[in-house]
Amino acid sequence: MAVHIKSITFDCADPYRLAQFWRQLTGFSEDPDNGNASGDPGALLLSADGSLALLFVAVPEPKHGGRPVNTGR
Secondary structure (H helix, E strand, O other): OOOOOOEEEEEEOOHHHHHHHHHHHHOOEEOOOOOOOOOOOEEEEEOOOOOOEEEEEEOOOOOOOOOOEEEEO
């Protein structure tokens, strides 16, 4: 059985800032119908063909171990 990952979610303190970094690194773009803004609780980036999404979600607590990244299938 093959696994197809559709999204990767990052827990972070500043979703907008982290999304901007990953946008420059990967070439992914914002959703044209729902752009990202500073202060939003989340930010979304999409691959050019729409097959993969990167979601950045604000969490109030600092990381104390565990994994701040989750994959969605």
